[in-house]
Amino acid sequence: MIVISLVTFAPVFVQAHEVNDSTEDSSYNIKINNINEKYYSGNVSRKNKNLLNAAVQQQVKQPNLLYSNNSCSTINQIKQVAKDNYLNRNTSFSIHYTGNFSDLKGILNEVLDYIDESDDYLANSIVSSEVRYHGYNQDVDIDFTVEYLLTYDQENWVNQKVNSILQNIIRDSMTQDQKEKAIHDYIVANTAYDETLVKHSAYDALHDGTTVCQGYALLAYKMLNEAGIPAKIVVGMVDGSSVENHAWNLVNLNGKWYQLDCTWDDPVPDVQGRVRYDYYNLTDNRLAKDHAWDRSKYPVANTSYDLSITNVPVKSVVLDKHQITLKVGETTSLTANVLPANASxxxxxxxxxAQGLISFDGISIKGLKPGKVYINAVSNDGAFKDTCIVTVVNDTEVDFNNSRQWQEKTGIDTNKSWKLKFTKTVASSTANKNNIYVLDELYNKVDVDISFDVTKDTLVVKPAQSYKSGKVYYLVVTTNVTSDSGQKISKPIIMKFTIK
Structure with a gap:
């Protein structure tokens, strides 16, 4: 039986930039024990199953080592099964390998290299991996024990939080350049560098608001890729270090790569809300003035970037409604749009x-009591605005939406008397203020006098006091008005009129 142990420790990075008396260690070690480098060949007619089972039992008794009974016959299958377990943040899992191999060290390195190279976020979220092989050719168990920066639940929380943030800061109308800037600005404005050098993850950045460069780079990578912007995590050196002690990002915009260091755009001491662009979309040569990295591992960034292309000025603000009438208790929506749609x-x-007349949360308006409110939507720079007039009215017996709307009258005298001529004589008992009345713009009843004209088929509606100049009123005739023979009008009649 062969027993092989491979232990890898993923590098953990912090930024030494502008942090006094702070250093950071990083290491990547591979230990191969008990490997016979000679190549053996021969025929085996039987296997010592008891010996193999004993070894398996011994491994099972070790804490935190769980078998998932994954069976693989090729190296590619091992890679995929291992990656799936890593993505699910399984800390212990096993793979049963039935294929042929002669280079155990090569297989271990190939599988772990695949994990590192297939997903930058995953590779930089692993603290350590330990892989053990035990068995015979075509009958080997591979045991993985992995430590991560975050648990599976914490990673899920990060994913949900990132999606929520992107929904708030990213618009479909944005260009890729604008999306990147919005993400960069959010991270820099809402994160502080962890000078205790103990917080390393995107979870720390989002949950606690503080992290080291590794957390900045992980969060930027996840947000950029979720927004459809290809990105990578770069590991390198700063401040003259001879070992890797810093992490940042490469970003691809329109087929060109750029160097982006959110950490160094957020130097210590932290200033709440401050956003800088000193390390925003630089070329390799520009970044190399104070950063070093193995350029052979990463795409070339040799295109100068013009930050001004992300600045699209606002031209106007437009509301979807400019006049709203609500009854007390009713609600409706109000939406403002900034133009052009891709304005920065x-x-x-x-x-x-509100004066207690309405409640408004930026989306929904609710009428609370009769009155009029002017709602202004103003651009952030104050240069543009649009206005909606919200009128809250009392509830009425008449449904305005289920009535005959007579043509609106304008320029009406303040003492105007309306004559209503019916096709039949009107029953005197129904010709009263309850059945025929005038409402003001808040649907309050206005005192009027109701009388017959010369004949009983014509009614005169006259204001008890003059109407107010410039105001809107509604003349209402309900279905309770009947003829002498008991006939009713089919629908209420409403006529809007405006006093000159």
Whole structure:
């Protein structure tokens, strides 16, 4: 039986830049024990199953080592099964290998290299991996014990949080350049460098608001890729270090690669909300002035970047509604759009004095009591605005949406009397203020006098006091008005009129 142990420790990075008396160690070690480098060949007619089973039992008794009974016959199958377990953050799993191999060391390195090279985020989220082989040719168990920066639940939380943030800061109308800037600005403005050098993950950045360069790079990588922007994590040296002690990103925009260091755009001491662009989309040569890395491992970044292309000025603010009438208790929506759609700053400032008449959360308006409110949607720079007039009215017996709307009248005198001529004589008992009335713009009843004209088929509606200049009123005739023979009108009649 052959027993082989491979232990790898993934590098953990912190930024030494602008941190006094702070250093950081990183290491990557491979230990191969008990390997006979000679090549053996021959025929075996039987296997010592008891010896193999004893070895398996001994391994099972070790803490945190669980068997998943994954069976693989090729190296590629091992790679995929191992990666799936890594992605699910399984700390212990086993693979049963039934294929032929002669270079155990090569297989171990090939599988772990595949894990590292297939996913930058995963590779930089692994703290350590220990892989053990035991068995015979075509009958070998491979045991993995892995330590990660985060648990599976923490990674799920990060994914959900990233999706939520992107929904708030990314718009479909944005260019790739604008999306990258929005992500960079969010990370720099909402994260502080961890000067205790103990927080290394995207979870730390999002949950606690602080992390070292590894967390900055991991979060930027995840957010950029989720937004559809190809990115990589670069591991290198800064501050004259001879060992890898820093991590940052490479970003691909329109087929060109750029160097992006969110950590060094957020130097210590932290200033809340401060965003800098000193290390934003640099070329390799520009970044190499204070960063070093193995360039053979990464794409070339040799294109100068013009940050101004992300700055698209606001031209206008447009509301989807400019007049809203709500009954008390009713709700409706109000939406503001900044134009052009890809303007760099699409934020809106809502300005209004509710006076207890409405509630408004930037999306939904609810009428609370009768009155009029002017809601202004203003661009963040204050240069553009649009206005909606919200009128809250009392509830009425008449459904305005299920009535006959007579043509609106404008320029009406303040003492206007309306004559209503019916096709039949009107029953005197129904010709009253309950059945025929005038409402003001808040649907409050206005005092009027109701009388017959010369004949009983014509009614006169006259204001008890003058109407107010410039105001809107509604003349209402309900279905309770009947003829002498008991006939009713089919629908309420409403006529809007405006006083000059």
């Amino acid at each position: 700053d699409n934020s809106i400032i809502w300005k209004f004095d």
